[in-house]
Amino acid sequence: MRSGGKIAADIRGVFAARSGGNIAVIGGVFAAMVAAAGFGAYSLLSSDDSGDPLSAAADAKPSPIKTGPPSATEVQTTARKFLAAWAKGDAARAAAFTDSREDAAAALTGYRKEARISGVSLKPGQRTGQTVPFDVSAVISYGGKKATWTYDSELTVTRGQLGQALVDWKPSVVHPGLRRGDTLKTGEAEAPPIKAMDRNGKELTEKEHPTLHGVLAGLRERYGDKSGGVAGVELWIARAKANAAGAGDAKERPNETLKVLSKGRPGTLRTTLDAGLQSATERAVSKHGKASAVALKPSTGEILAVANSPADGFNTAFQGSYAPGSTMKVITSSLLLEKGLASYDRRHPCPKYATYGGWKFQNDDKFEIKNGTFAQAFARSCNTAFITQAEKLDDSSLSQQARDVFGIGLNWQTGVPTFDGSVPVQSNAQMAASLIGQGAVRMNPLNMASVAATVRTGTFKQPYVVAPSVDNRQLAKASRSLPPDVLKQLQSLMRLTASAGTAAEAMAGLGGDVGAKTGSAEVDGQKKPNGWFTAYRGDLAAAAVVPEGGHGGDSAGPVVAQVLRAGG
Template sequence: MGKRRRVAERRTKKPAVVGGVVAVVVGGAGVGCWALYDGGTAADDRPRTAAAAAQEAVETGPLTAQEVGTAANAFLTAWQQGNVAGAASATDDAAAASALLTGWTKDAHIKDVALTTGTATGAKVPFSVRATVAYKHLTKPLAYDSSLTVVRRAEDGAPLVDWHAAVVHPDLKDGDTLVTGASGTPPVTALDRAGNELTTAAYPSLGTVLDGLREKYGKTAGGTAGVELRVVRGKSSKSSKASDKTLLELSEGTPGTVRTTLDAAFQKEAERQVARQSRASVVLMRPSTGEILAVANSSAGFNTALQGSLAPGSTMKIVTSSLLIDKGLATADGAHPCPKTVTYGGWKFHNDDDFSIKGGTFKASFARSCNTAFISQAKKLDDDDLTNQAQRYFGLGMNNWAIGVPSFDGSVPVQSAAQMAASLIGQGGVRMNPLNMASVASTVRTGTFHQPYLVSPSVDHRALATASGTLPAATLSQLRELMQYTAAYGTAAEAMSGLGPDYGAKTGSAEVDNQKQPNGWFTAYRGDLAAAGVVQAGGHGGDTAGPIVASLLRMGG
């Protein structure tokens, strides 16, 4: 009786309200846990057992604030107390949660964890993490923000934390782990082509590039490793060529030096330009050599400029035009159909605003970006023609580029029927990024594919990719005529104003499912510079990506 009374007395003590949440002292250890306070959440609540849940009707419908608070509280309290089993059981993937949370202590050497929730937005609960990383005689505070989302378990409707590795740290992807120790890869100091140091403080876009340089060249650049907390990428992340990432440095290593082909002046301008747009990316390169002079993205975390995989829209018409010219299906000044619509493979293809050109040339269709001018030729092509053309002359889609950091080489898969037709205008299964499309413009500028690179192959004696063929002279001259005309009089004219006459360009707009505005693309060359950019959900490429590309070409060099 006395024991029950003491428990009851403890539960009647009012918790202190801190910052809109409830701070509860657990077990006398001074550990705080938090939950949304709506009068019904207790510190010792636990998720229902499967047996109990089976006796009740399956809960459906939106989660209540109390359900969200209870589930979040159960998970965060157990995690903070080091109760891995308890925290894992509060998620919808106990095995994955248990593995990562076990590594949090054993591999990452993190202790003294304090978790504080913010204000929930629906089922999403933000929280801050304050802890200490302790490795041998070294310690350093760790602080960052994260969030979790509560969902209903399908079989019984129980509210549980939707498990993803990013709950533990936002830089983690599923399958990644956290490790603290002597880094297996020494740090590097990256230099531009003139010997200027490249840092993320000066050039925020280069974060993923610097990570990639360290991963590839750290062990051979002459540095020594320090001690750090880092993200070690798992199988899934490695398949997308993500690099390991340092989160906290406990002791500095001695960096080695890696010289790149980047140019600090071009890089600064590229960073400035992409910062003006949301989700913008650009690459600048030298066609005669393949050297990458600048690479920038307006959003950090993923290097869309080098690793993106996006439909390139009408910029792909450069490659398609070379195919049609080679096969005698089009000539720059020859008559060519551009109707409002064309049906192929059961799909009806349109031009922007259903325009048409009557009695026009192929050059006019290219300059105005007439989709039907290309789709109308699909019936005369084999399914693998575009794939072969992209590989043979432009070096695309063979997964063999070695630029010095992780990159995606583009993809032009063999397709049939409507999908094959769509690929002719850069839709269907075709996927590119600004690096790939800058390379396409470079190939037209020089007539020969030069694999882009960011670190000279002489540094590590790696072989660069090559294309098996060189564009026929007649095809090349017509491609240049098409791109020059587009830059002077077509959809690229406004952006390229004042840059002629030694120039060429192509715009593009790529439709994306469930996206109101298409991705805007632009690729161009001027002298011995070529660039390509994309603004995701930006609309027409001439209006969005065009000014970014043109600003770099105006710098000359």
């Protein structure tokens, strides 16, 4: 039998070989310290604590590996020791209390060196389960300038592979705005500040339009050095590039200023946004806990408004990536009409069920339309009317139609980061699902507002928020427009849906040249589908998504209708 000292020595050897891995806490001495530690007495953490997880005696008898969630005492003690080491500036020691030593050490070292932060005080709050919130107060110093920076964050304690209690390391522990690959930096700002103006010369401020936070940051990053301003000294989040691990599949997010040490002089930048319609769109989405909407001008592609709820959340309106549900049937219908597989007033099948590629598809509430026309099927949003045509289409047909006619996925140059939609080539059941906006198809309100705008004018006009003449960039162009007879039928389909179909209730009272399409996209794990709605009225197109909103006509429909009314 191997002695306890030999086993402990072997375990220490494992520790030495595992750089950046989970570190075990063993030994009776440290266990006694944990039991005796009091958490509530530490209101402000300093640097006089001890107890590195590596300090256990080599000849101590090993304790059994613990399993299950950490106890309250373990959570409190681990959090206290981690925060104390961080406050002292000992990045290596603080990282030893995490489940990712290498990443944590790099982030905490950068916190001091790259972000120029010192004098850190950390005040833990009341534990909730395995999570401990804490307040941060720090001093930023750069070039003789100093500023106090305060914010809130939190950490969660988890069970390590060898049974020890460790901080579950995430970049958001350092600051809630950080994601994987992001860093904090202090210095002369990479771009001067800007004064963004709307299309009528009114300044657009984040205070008045908080939902423009991400858009204004993106405009500054791209146009700050082209607008005649002078950079100041700031602390900011330097975002990871879009192709970096964990950065997501949308274009890169703009850097974010967290603290200004000295103000620069802003330059002026004219945008296509309309302050009045922007306010109306913000009010419309604010009626939902989560919602996003975009409005644009079909004749030019100019973006007039963009809003998200919550206002300080992710810019889903421009960068979201959701299955668009039945709003995708606008693109699919254009394909069927062009190929002669459907016609506005021709009889078209709409059975309760349709099978393709081994999947059985059905309509909402399993309805059917007997001896109905394609127009009736579109207005009622019949899924099987599209699935029955899948066998007559090539796998790449829908992808080509979306790209060549509607400009989806053509690398739009809007002036700020955007996700420009994706309709990948699919086969079998996945191809059929794509026809009704499920499967791997991905869109956001910007994309779907553009789809409605393309139907309104017949030609894709790439959306943009800054005129291309400002920086001589080339806008994306679709390779062709819809044939006149197909366009006329598609407009009639959307007009019927707005007046007597699934969009009629939301569009009630909106006169003039109107068209609309509803959508509901099923998502695994959600009790209710995401609600979608896209529509146009005259020279104004808009689209909205309400995650977990249910039927698009009931959730996203009123949002879009309110925007269209506000636009006159």
